[in-house]
Amino acid sequence: NENNPDAYFLMGMDYKEMKDTARAIASFQKAVQYNQNFYDAYMQLGLLHSAQKKNIAPEYFDNAIRLDSSKSEAWYAKAKYYQDLGDDTKNKNSADVKSNYNEAKKTYRQLIIKNPQYQYAYFNLGFIYMQQDSIDKALRQFDIATKVSPQYAEAYYYRGLCEVMLGKKEEAESDFQQALNLKPEYSAAQKELDALMK
Template sequence: MKILEIKRILLFPIAVFCLMWLVACNEGQKQSNQNDGLEPALSQLNQGIAIDSTDHTLYFARGEWYYKQQEYELAINDLERAIDLDPNIPEYYHLLSDTYMDNYRSKEAMEVMVKAGDQFGERIPTLLKLSETQYILKQYEPSLFTVAKILTIDNEHPEAYFMMGLNFRALDEVEKAINAFQTATELNPELVDAWLILGKLFENRNNDLALQYYEAAINVNPDMPETWHSKAFFLQNNGRIEDAIEVYRQINTIDRYYMDAYLNAGILYLEIDSLQPAYEQFNIMINLKSQNFIGHYYRGIVNEAMGNIEAAKTDFQNTLNLKPDYAKAQIALKRLESEG
Protein backbone atom coordinates (compact mmCIF):
# COMPACT_ATOMS: atom_id res chain seq x y z
CA MET A 1 0.00 0.00 0.00
CA LYS A 2 2.74 2.44 0.85
CA ILE A 3 4.45 1.84 -2.46
CA LEU A 4 1.17 2.51 -4.32
CA GLU A 5 0.57 5.68 -2.30
CA ILE A 6 4.07 6.96 -3.14
CA LYS A 7 3.42 6.31 -6.84
CA ARG A 8 0.12 8.19 -6.67
CA ILE A 9 1.81 11.14 -4.93
CA LEU A 10 4.54 11.27 -7.60
CA LEU A 11 2.15 10.89 -10.51
CA PHE A 12 -0.26 13.63 -9.41
CA PRO A 13 2.07 16.64 -10.00
CA ILE A 14 3.23 15.10 -13.26
CA ALA A 15 -0.37 14.80 -14.41
CA VAL A 16 -1.07 18.41 -13.41
CA PHE A 17 2.02 19.61 -15.33
CA CYS A 18 0.95 17.66 -18.43
CA LEU A 19 -2.55 19.11 -18.23
CA MET A 20 -1.19 22.67 -17.95
CA TRP A 21 1.14 22.05 -20.89
CA LEU A 22 -1.75 20.80 -23.01
CA VAL A 23 -3.85 23.86 -22.11
CA ALA A 24 -0.98 26.20 -23.00
CA CYS A 25 -0.44 24.43 -26.28
CA ASN A 26 -4.13 24.68 -27.03
CA GLU A 27 -4.16 28.43 -26.31
CA GLY A 28 -1.10 28.87 -28.50
CA GLN A 29 -2.80 26.94 -31.25
CA LYS A 30 -5.89 29.14 -30.91
CA GLN A 31 -3.71 32.27 -31.27
CA SER A 32 -1.99 30.70 -34.26
CA ASN A 33 -5.34 29.79 -35.81
CA GLN A 34 -6.61 33.34 -35.28
CA ASN A 35 -3.60 34.67 -37.19
CA ASP A 36 -3.90 32.13 -40.00
CA GLY A 37 -4.72 33.85 -43.27
CA LEU A 38 -3.75 37.32 -42.00
CA GLU A 39 -1.16 39.53 -43.65
CA PRO A 40 2.28 38.68 -42.21
CA ALA A 41 2.78 42.23 -40.91
CA LEU A 42 -0.60 42.25 -39.14
CA SER A 43 -0.06 38.77 -37.76
CA GLN A 44 3.29 39.82 -36.33
CA LEU A 45 1.75 42.91 -34.70
CA ASN A 46 -1.07 40.84 -33.21
CA GLN A 47 1.44 38.44 -31.72
CA GLY A 48 3.49 41.31 -30.33
CA ILE A 49 0.44 42.85 -28.65
CA ALA A 50 -0.56 39.45 -27.25
CA ILE A 51 2.86 39.26 -25.60
CA ASP A 52 2.95 42.87 -24.36
CA SER A 53 -0.36 44.71 -24.34
CA THR A 54 1.26 47.85 -22.89
CA ASP A 55 3.57 48.59 -25.84
CA HIS A 56 2.12 51.77 -27.38
CA THR A 57 4.39 51.52 -30.43
CA LEU A 58 2.72 48.26 -31.44
CA TYR A 59 -0.77 49.76 -31.22
CA PHE A 60 0.37 52.73 -33.30
CA ALA A 61 1.97 50.45 -35.89
CA ARG A 62 -1.17 48.33 -36.11
CA GLY A 63 -3.35 51.42 -36.27
CA GLU A 64 -1.21 52.72 -39.12
CA TRP A 65 -1.56 49.36 -40.89
CA TYR A 66 -5.35 49.47 -40.52
CA TYR A 67 -5.38 53.08 -41.75
CA LYS A 68 -3.55 52.15 -44.93
CA GLN A 69 -6.08 49.35 -45.46
CA GLN A 70 -8.92 51.87 -44.93
CA GLU A 71 -10.09 49.91 -41.88
CA TYR A 72 -10.77 53.17 -40.13
CA GLU A 73 -12.70 52.03 -37.06
CA LEU A 74 -10.04 49.46 -36.20
CA ALA A 75 -7.36 52.09 -36.78
CA ILE A 76 -9.13 54.55 -34.48
CA ASN A 77 -9.35 51.98 -31.69
CA ASP A 78 -5.64 51.22 -31.88
CA LEU A 79 -4.52 54.83 -32.19
CA GLU A 80 -6.64 55.88 -29.23
CA ARG A 81 -5.14 53.00 -27.25
CA ALA A 82 -1.63 54.12 -28.23
CA ILE A 83 -2.39 57.65 -27.01
CA ASP A 84 -3.83 56.32 -23.75
CA LEU A 85 -0.60 54.41 -23.16
CA ASP A 86 1.66 57.32 -24.12
CA PRO A 87 -0.01 60.71 -24.66
CA ASN A 88 3.28 62.50 -25.37
CA ILE A 89 3.88 61.51 -29.00
CA PRO A 90 2.42 64.09 -31.42
CA GLU A 91 2.49 61.82 -34.47
CA TYR A 92 -0.13 59.62 -32.81
CA TYR A 93 -2.56 62.55 -32.75
CA HIS A 94 -1.75 63.48 -36.35
CA LEU A 95 -2.62 60.04 -37.69
CA LEU A 96 -5.70 59.75 -35.50
CA SER A 97 -6.95 63.06 -36.91
CA ASP A 98 -6.29 61.89 -40.47
CA THR A 99 -8.17 58.68 -39.76
CA TYR A 100 -11.20 60.52 -38.43
CA MET A 101 -11.09 62.87 -41.42
CA ASP A 102 -10.92 60.04 -43.95
CA ASN A 103 -13.76 58.33 -42.10
CA TYR A 104 -15.97 61.43 -42.60
CA ARG A 105 -15.79 62.36 -38.94
CA SER A 106 -14.41 65.86 -39.32
CA LYS A 107 -15.59 67.06 -35.92
CA GLU A 108 -13.50 64.43 -34.14
CA ALA A 109 -10.58 65.12 -36.48
CA MET A 110 -10.62 68.76 -35.44
CA GLU A 111 -11.01 67.94 -31.75
CA VAL A 112 -7.93 65.72 -31.88
CA MET A 113 -5.82 68.41 -33.52
CA VAL A 114 -7.03 71.14 -31.16
CA LYS A 115 -5.99 68.92 -28.26
CA ALA A 116 -2.64 68.26 -29.93
CA GLY A 117 -2.16 71.98 -30.56
CA ASP A 118 -2.76 72.71 -26.89
CA GLN A 119 -0.48 69.92 -25.71
CA PHE A 120 2.36 70.59 -28.15
CA GLY A 121 1.94 74.34 -28.44
CA GLU A 122 5.57 75.03 -29.34
CA ARG A 123 5.90 72.27 -31.93
CA ILE A 124 5.64 73.73 -35.42
CA PRO A 125 4.73 70.52 -37.34
CA THR A 126 1.76 70.01 -35.02
CA LEU A 127 0.65 73.63 -35.35
CA LEU A 128 0.95 73.38 -39.14
CA LYS A 129 -1.20 70.26 -39.03
CA LEU A 130 -3.76 72.09 -36.92
CA SER A 131 -3.75 75.04 -39.34
CA GLU A 132 -4.17 72.68 -42.28
CA THR A 133 -7.09 70.90 -40.61
CA GLN A 134 -8.76 74.23 -39.88
CA TYR A 135 -8.23 75.28 -43.49
CA ILE A 136 -9.69 72.04 -44.86
CA LEU A 137 -12.78 72.56 -42.72
CA LYS A 138 -13.05 76.18 -43.95
CA GLN A 139 -12.18 77.66 -40.57
CA TYR A 140 -10.01 80.29 -42.23
CA GLU A 141 -9.74 82.82 -39.41
CA PRO A 142 -8.75 80.19 -36.80
CA SER A 143 -6.26 78.78 -39.31
CA LEU A 144 -4.70 82.22 -39.75
CA PHE A 145 -4.57 82.59 -35.97
CA THR A 146 -2.63 79.31 -35.78
CA VAL A 147 -0.28 80.54 -38.53
CA ALA A 148 0.34 83.70 -36.52
CA LYS A 149 1.27 81.55 -33.54
CA ILE A 150 3.77 79.63 -35.68
CA LEU A 151 5.36 82.87 -36.86
CA THR A 152 5.90 83.98 -33.26
CA ILE A 153 8.04 80.85 -32.89
CA ASP A 154 9.76 81.13 -36.29
CA ASN A 155 9.01 84.26 -38.31
CA GLU A 156 10.69 82.83 -41.41
CA HIS A 157 8.90 79.52 -41.68
CA PRO A 158 8.01 79.02 -45.38
CA GLU A 159 5.18 76.55 -44.83
CA ALA A 160 3.50 78.94 -42.42
CA TYR A 161 3.46 81.60 -45.14
CA PHE A 162 2.17 79.00 -47.58
CA MET A 163 -0.73 78.21 -45.24
CA MET A 164 -1.31 81.94 -44.85
CA GLY A 165 -1.57 82.25 -48.61
CA LEU A 166 -4.06 79.40 -48.86
CA ASN A 167 -6.31 81.02 -46.28
CA PHE A 168 -6.14 84.49 -47.83
CA ARG A 169 -6.90 83.01 -51.24
CA ALA A 170 -9.94 81.22 -49.78
CA LEU A 171 -11.06 84.53 -48.25
CA ASP A 172 -10.63 86.16 -51.68
CA GLU A 173 -7.96 88.51 -50.34
CA VAL A 174 -5.84 87.97 -53.44
CA GLU A 175 -3.17 90.62 -52.84
CA LYS A 176 -2.44 89.28 -49.37
CA ALA A 177 -2.40 85.75 -50.77
CA ILE A 178 0.13 86.71 -53.44
CA ASN A 179 2.37 88.39 -50.88
CA ALA A 180 2.24 85.32 -48.65
CA PHE A 181 3.04 82.87 -51.46
CA GLN A 182 5.88 85.09 -52.71
CA THR A 183 7.35 85.17 -49.21
CA ALA A 184 7.04 81.39 -49.00
CA THR A 185 8.98 80.93 -52.26
CA GLU A 186 11.63 83.43 -51.17
CA LEU A 187 12.19 81.44 -47.99
CA ASN A 188 12.01 78.08 -49.75
CA PRO A 189 12.28 78.11 -53.55
CA GLU A 190 11.48 74.37 -53.59
CA LEU A 191 7.79 74.92 -52.77
CA VAL A 192 6.35 73.78 -56.09
CA ASP A 193 2.72 74.27 -55.08
CA ALA A 194 3.37 77.89 -54.15
CA TRP A 195 4.84 78.60 -57.61
CA LEU A 196 1.87 76.91 -59.29
CA ILE A 197 -0.68 78.83 -57.24
CA LEU A 198 1.12 82.10 -57.95
CA GLY A 199 0.99 81.25 -61.64
CA LYS A 200 -2.75 80.65 -61.43
CA LEU A 201 -3.38 83.86 -59.49
CA PHE A 202 -1.51 85.92 -62.09
CA GLU A 203 -3.17 84.01 -64.93
CA ASN A 204 -6.54 84.97 -63.48
CA ARG A 205 -5.40 88.57 -63.83
CA ASN A 206 -4.35 88.02 -67.45
CA ASN A 207 -0.81 88.81 -66.37
CA ASP A 208 1.99 87.21 -68.41
CA LEU A 209 4.07 86.85 -65.25
CA ALA A 210 2.06 83.66 -64.76
CA LEU A 211 4.26 81.92 -67.32
CA GLN A 212 7.38 82.75 -65.30
CA TYR A 213 5.85 81.23 -62.19
CA TYR A 214 4.91 78.05 -64.05
CA GLU A 215 8.44 77.81 -65.45
CA ALA A 216 9.82 78.27 -61.94
CA ALA A 217 7.71 75.30 -60.83
CA ILE A 218 9.10 73.24 -63.72
CA ASN A 219 12.66 74.18 -62.74
CA VAL A 220 12.01 72.95 -59.20
CA ASN A 221 10.53 69.63 -60.33
CA PRO A 222 10.88 68.92 -64.05
CA ASP A 223 9.69 65.33 -63.55
CA MET A 224 6.29 66.41 -62.25
CA PRO A 225 3.75 66.37 -65.13
CA GLU A 226 1.43 68.80 -63.35
CA THR A 227 4.00 71.60 -63.57
CA TRP A 228 4.24 71.22 -67.34
CA HIS A 229 0.46 70.88 -67.62
CA SER A 230 -0.03 74.26 -65.94
CA LYS A 231 2.32 75.87 -68.45
CA ALA A 232 0.64 74.15 -71.41
CA PHE A 233 -2.81 75.19 -70.23
CA PHE A 234 -1.66 78.80 -69.93
CA LEU A 235 -0.22 78.69 -73.46
CA GLN A 236 -3.39 77.25 -75.01
CA ASN A 237 -5.58 79.76 -73.20
CA ASN A 238 -3.45 82.53 -74.67
CA GLY A 239 -3.68 81.31 -78.24
CA ARG A 240 -0.25 79.70 -78.41
CA ILE A 241 -1.63 76.40 -79.67
CA GLU A 242 1.48 74.91 -81.24
CA ASP A 243 3.60 75.79 -78.18
CA ALA A 244 0.99 74.17 -75.94
CA ILE A 245 0.94 71.00 -78.06
CA GLU A 246 4.71 70.78 -77.81
CA VAL A 247 4.52 70.99 -74.01
CA TYR A 248 1.82 68.30 -73.90
CA ARG A 249 4.04 66.04 -75.98
CA GLN A 250 6.88 66.77 -73.55
CA ILE A 251 4.65 65.66 -70.69
CA ASN A 252 4.17 62.25 -72.28
CA THR A 253 7.92 61.75 -72.51
CA ILE A 254 7.93 62.16 -68.72
CA ASP A 255 4.82 60.07 -68.05
CA ARG A 256 3.38 58.12 -70.94
CA TYR A 257 0.25 57.32 -68.92
CA TYR A 258 -0.67 60.96 -68.25
CA MET A 259 -3.96 60.86 -70.15
CA ASP A 260 -4.81 64.56 -69.98
CA ALA A 261 -1.79 65.42 -72.13
CA TYR A 262 -2.98 63.17 -74.98
CA LEU A 263 -6.53 64.47 -74.57
CA ASN A 264 -5.63 68.15 -74.61
CA ALA A 265 -3.12 67.78 -77.44
CA GLY A 266 -5.73 65.90 -79.48
CA ILE A 267 -8.35 68.58 -78.90
CA LEU A 268 -5.88 71.29 -79.91
CA TYR A 269 -5.02 69.40 -83.09
CA LEU A 270 -8.75 69.30 -83.82
CA GLU A 271 -8.97 73.06 -83.36
CA ILE A 272 -6.35 73.59 -86.06
CA ASP A 273 -7.85 70.87 -88.30
CA SER A 274 -4.86 68.53 -87.98
CA LEU A 275 -7.04 65.43 -88.03
CA GLN A 276 -4.44 62.69 -88.36
CA PRO A 277 -2.31 63.91 -85.41
CA ALA A 278 -5.53 64.32 -83.40
CA TYR A 279 -6.55 60.76 -84.26
CA GLU A 280 -3.15 59.50 -83.13
CA GLN A 281 -3.46 61.19 -79.73
CA PHE A 282 -6.89 59.71 -79.02
CA ASN A 283 -5.82 56.34 -80.36
CA ILE A 284 -2.88 56.29 -77.95
CA MET A 285 -5.29 57.03 -75.10
CA ILE A 286 -7.43 54.04 -76.04
CA ASN A 287 -4.46 51.73 -76.51
CA LEU A 288 -3.07 52.67 -73.11
CA LYS A 289 -6.43 52.57 -71.32
CA SER A 290 -9.22 50.91 -73.25
CA GLN A 291 -11.79 51.82 -70.58
CA ASN A 292 -11.23 55.55 -71.13
CA PHE A 293 -14.61 56.53 -72.57
CA ILE A 294 -13.54 60.06 -73.45
CA GLY A 295 -10.81 58.74 -75.74
CA HIS A 296 -13.37 56.69 -77.68
CA TYR A 297 -15.67 59.70 -77.95
CA TYR A 298 -13.05 62.04 -79.37
CA ARG A 299 -11.70 59.42 -81.72
CA GLY A 300 -15.28 59.15 -82.96
CA ILE A 301 -15.32 62.90 -83.55
CA VAL A 302 -12.12 62.62 -85.61
CA ASN A 303 -13.38 59.60 -87.55
CA GLU A 304 -16.56 61.48 -88.40
CA ALA A 305 -14.55 64.51 -89.56
CA MET A 306 -12.40 62.22 -91.71
CA GLY A 307 -15.48 60.64 -93.28
CA ASN A 308 -15.05 57.28 -91.51
CA ILE A 309 -18.70 57.13 -90.48
CA GLU A 310 -18.91 53.45 -89.52
CA ALA A 311 -15.75 53.76 -87.43
CA ALA A 312 -17.23 56.87 -85.80
CA LYS A 313 -20.44 54.99 -84.97
CA THR A 314 -18.38 52.22 -83.40
CA ASP A 315 -16.42 54.73 -81.31
CA PHE A 316 -19.58 56.46 -80.11
CA GLN A 317 -21.17 53.11 -79.28
CA ASN A 318 -18.06 52.05 -77.36
CA THR A 319 -18.26 55.33 -75.47
CA LEU A 320 -21.82 54.52 -74.43
CA ASN A 321 -20.88 50.96 -73.54
CA LEU A 322 -18.42 52.42 -71.05
CA LYS A 323 -20.59 55.37 -69.95
CA PRO A 324 -24.23 54.89 -70.95
CA ASP A 325 -25.33 58.35 -69.76
CA TYR A 326 -22.74 60.34 -71.74
CA ALA A 327 -25.04 62.77 -73.54
CA LYS A 328 -22.57 63.97 -76.18
CA ALA A 329 -22.03 60.43 -77.44
CA GLN A 330 -25.78 59.74 -77.39
CA ILE A 331 -26.43 62.81 -79.55
CA ALA A 332 -23.56 62.06 -81.94
CA LEU A 333 -24.57 58.43 -82.47
CA LYS A 334 -28.25 59.32 -82.93
CA ARG A 335 -27.30 61.97 -85.49
CA LEU A 336 -25.16 59.56 -87.53
CA GLU A 337 -27.82 56.84 -87.43
CA SER A 338 -30.51 59.29 -88.55
CA GLU A 339 -28.33 60.34 -91.49
CA GLY A 340 -28.21 56.72 -92.60
Protein backbone atom coordinates (compact mmCIF):
# COMPACT_ATOMS: atom_id res chain seq x y z
CA ASN A 1 0.00 0.00 0.00
CA GLU A 2 1.51 3.28 -1.21
CA ASN A 3 0.35 5.44 1.68
CA ASN A 4 0.88 3.14 4.65
CA PRO A 5 2.72 5.18 7.31
CA ASP A 6 3.69 2.10 9.35
CA ALA A 7 5.37 0.52 6.33
CA TYR A 8 7.39 3.70 5.74
CA PHE A 9 8.33 3.83 9.41
CA LEU A 10 9.64 0.24 9.34
CA MET A 11 11.52 0.98 6.14
CA GLY A 12 13.04 4.02 7.85
CA MET A 13 14.19 1.88 10.79
CA ASP A 14 15.80 -0.58 8.34
CA TYR A 15 17.66 2.22 6.55
CA LYS A 16 18.71 3.69 9.90
CA GLU A 17 20.07 0.28 10.89
CA MET A 18 22.06 0.22 7.63
CA LYS A 19 23.39 3.73 8.42
CA ASP A 20 21.69 5.10 5.30
CA THR A 21 20.57 8.34 6.93
CA ALA A 22 19.28 10.05 3.80
CA ARG A 23 16.91 7.19 2.92
CA ALA A 24 15.90 6.77 6.56
CA ILE A 25 14.94 10.45 6.76
CA ALA A 26 13.01 10.23 3.47
CA SER A 27 11.08 7.20 4.78
CA PHE A 28 10.21 8.83 8.12
CA GLN A 29 9.15 11.98 6.21
CA LYS A 30 6.72 9.84 4.21
CA ALA A 31 5.43 8.27 7.42
CA VAL A 32 4.54 11.68 8.93
CA GLN A 33 3.19 12.88 5.59
CA TYR A 34 0.60 10.09 5.72
CA ASN A 35 0.07 10.27 9.46
CA GLN A 36 0.60 13.69 11.04
CA ASN A 37 0.21 12.14 14.51
CA PHE A 38 3.04 9.62 14.21
CA TYR A 39 4.98 10.24 17.43
CA ASP A 40 7.77 7.68 16.83
CA ALA A 41 8.45 8.94 13.30
CA TYR A 42 8.82 12.54 14.57
CA MET A 43 11.21 11.29 17.25
CA GLN A 44 13.33 9.47 14.66
CA LEU A 45 13.39 12.54 12.40
CA GLY A 46 14.47 14.66 15.35
CA LEU A 47 17.22 12.24 16.38
CA LEU A 48 18.61 11.83 12.85
CA HIS A 49 18.65 15.59 12.22
CA SER A 50 20.09 16.12 15.68
CA ALA A 51 22.99 13.80 14.93
CA GLN A 52 23.72 15.95 11.86
CA LYS A 53 23.37 19.16 13.92
CA LYS A 54 20.59 20.35 11.62
CA ASN A 55 18.66 23.24 13.12
CA ILE A 56 15.34 21.72 12.06
CA ALA A 57 15.76 18.95 14.70
CA PRO A 58 13.93 20.79 17.54
CA GLU A 59 10.85 21.22 15.34
CA TYR A 60 10.48 17.44 15.08
CA PHE A 61 10.88 17.07 18.85
CA ASP A 62 8.27 19.82 19.30
CA ASN A 63 5.88 17.81 17.12
CA ALA A 64 6.51 14.74 19.28
CA ILE A 65 5.94 16.83 22.44
CA ARG A 66 2.71 18.23 20.96
CA LEU A 67 1.48 14.66 20.45
CA ASP A 68 2.54 13.40 23.89
CA SER A 69 4.06 15.88 26.32
CA SER A 70 4.18 13.27 29.11
CA LYS A 71 7.06 11.33 27.49
CA SER A 72 10.42 12.48 28.81
CA GLU A 73 12.45 11.36 25.79
CA ALA A 74 11.30 14.13 23.44
CA TRP A 75 11.97 16.87 25.99
CA TYR A 76 15.34 15.32 26.78
CA ALA A 77 16.35 14.94 23.13
CA LYS A 78 15.42 18.56 22.40
CA ALA A 79 17.37 19.86 25.40
CA LYS A 80 20.36 17.65 24.56
CA TYR A 81 20.38 18.97 20.98
CA TYR A 82 20.87 22.52 22.29
CA GLN A 83 23.32 21.40 24.96
CA ASP A 84 25.49 19.59 22.40
CA LEU A 85 25.52 22.69 20.18
CA GLY A 86 26.74 24.68 23.17
CA ASP A 87 29.34 22.06 24.09
CA ASP A 88 30.65 21.90 20.52
CA THR A 89 31.38 25.60 20.23
CA LYS A 90 35.02 26.37 20.97
CA ASN A 91 34.46 29.89 22.31
CA LYS A 92 32.47 29.26 25.49
CA ASN A 93 31.67 32.97 25.94
CA SER A 94 30.09 33.50 22.54
CA ALA A 95 26.46 34.62 22.28
CA ASP A 96 25.65 31.40 20.38
CA VAL A 97 26.81 29.24 23.27
CA LYS A 98 24.80 31.30 25.76
CA SER A 99 21.63 31.09 23.71
CA ASN A 100 22.01 27.33 23.07
CA TYR A 101 22.73 26.64 26.74
CA ASN A 102 19.79 28.84 27.79
CA GLU A 103 17.47 26.96 25.45
CA ALA A 104 18.81 23.66 26.84
CA LYS A 105 18.34 24.79 30.46
CA LYS A 106 14.81 26.00 29.76
CA THR A 107 13.90 22.65 28.15
CA TYR A 108 15.47 20.58 30.95
CA ARG A 109 13.44 22.63 33.46
CA GLN A 110 10.25 21.94 31.50
CA LEU A 111 11.15 18.25 31.54
CA ILE A 112 11.72 18.35 35.33
CA ILE A 113 8.25 19.88 35.81
CA LYS A 114 6.79 17.01 33.75
CA ASN A 115 8.94 14.31 35.35
CA PRO A 116 10.68 15.31 38.61
CA GLN A 117 12.28 11.84 38.85
CA TYR A 118 14.24 12.20 35.59
CA GLN A 119 17.79 12.22 36.97
CA TYR A 120 19.54 12.95 33.65
CA ALA A 121 17.85 16.35 33.42
CA TYR A 122 19.36 17.43 36.74
CA PHE A 123 22.72 15.96 35.79
CA ASN A 124 22.85 17.76 32.44
CA LEU A 125 21.71 21.02 34.02
CA GLY A 126 24.59 20.63 36.47
CA PHE A 127 26.98 19.98 33.60
CA ILE A 128 25.86 23.14 31.78
CA TYR A 129 26.24 25.23 34.94
CA MET A 130 29.79 23.87 35.29
CA GLN A 131 30.55 24.92 31.72
CA GLN A 132 29.26 28.37 32.63
CA ASP A 133 31.35 28.54 35.82
CA SER A 134 28.28 28.58 38.08
CA ILE A 135 29.73 25.97 40.41
CA ASP A 136 27.25 26.50 43.27
CA LYS A 137 24.30 26.03 40.93
CA ALA A 138 25.97 22.99 39.34
CA LEU A 139 26.53 21.44 42.76
CA ARG A 140 22.84 21.87 43.61
CA GLN A 141 21.77 20.03 40.44
CA PHE A 142 24.18 17.11 40.98
CA ASP A 143 22.94 17.00 44.55
CA ILE A 144 19.34 16.54 43.38
CA ALA A 145 20.48 13.92 40.83
CA THR A 146 22.02 11.82 43.64
CA LYS A 147 18.82 12.09 45.68
CA VAL A 148 16.57 11.16 42.76
CA SER A 149 18.91 8.33 41.74
CA PRO A 150 21.16 7.18 44.63
CA GLN A 151 22.94 4.66 42.33
CA TYR A 152 24.05 7.36 39.85
CA ALA A 153 27.87 7.15 40.11
CA GLU A 154 28.52 10.00 37.65
CA ALA A 155 26.40 12.39 39.70
CA TYR A 156 28.56 11.75 42.79
CA TYR A 157 31.71 12.19 40.71
CA TYR A 158 30.62 15.54 39.27
CA ARG A 159 29.35 16.73 42.63
CA GLY A 160 32.83 15.84 43.91
CA LEU A 161 34.44 17.93 41.16
CA CYS A 162 32.29 20.91 42.19
CA GLU A 163 33.26 20.40 45.84
CA VAL A 164 36.95 20.39 44.88
CA MET A 165 36.46 23.73 43.10
CA LEU A 166 34.65 25.10 46.15
CA GLY A 167 37.40 23.91 48.52
CA LYS A 168 35.15 21.30 50.20
CA LYS A 169 37.80 18.61 50.38
CA GLU A 170 36.12 16.17 52.77
CA GLU A 171 32.81 16.20 50.93
CA ALA A 172 34.64 15.69 47.63
CA GLU A 173 36.57 12.76 49.07
CA SER A 174 33.38 11.09 50.22
CA ASP A 175 31.68 11.66 46.83
CA PHE A 176 34.57 10.21 44.82
CA GLN A 177 34.56 7.25 47.21
CA GLN A 178 30.81 6.80 46.72
CA ALA A 179 31.25 6.94 42.93
CA LEU A 180 33.85 4.17 43.24
CA ASN A 181 31.61 2.10 45.54
CA LEU A 182 28.92 2.19 42.85
CA LYS A 183 31.32 1.75 39.93
CA PRO A 184 34.62 0.19 41.05
CA GLU A 185 36.24 0.59 37.60
CA TYR A 186 35.56 4.37 37.56
CA SER A 187 39.15 5.49 36.86
CA ALA A 188 38.39 9.24 36.73
CA ALA A 189 36.96 9.07 40.27
CA GLN A 190 39.97 7.06 41.44
CA LYS A 191 42.31 9.68 39.95
CA GLU A 192 40.51 12.54 41.74
CA LEU A 193 40.49 10.61 45.01
CA ASP A 194 44.23 9.88 44.75
CA ALA A 195 44.92 13.56 44.04
CA LEU A 196 42.99 14.56 47.20
CA MET A 197 44.82 12.00 49.33
CA LYS A 198 48.26 13.40 48.40
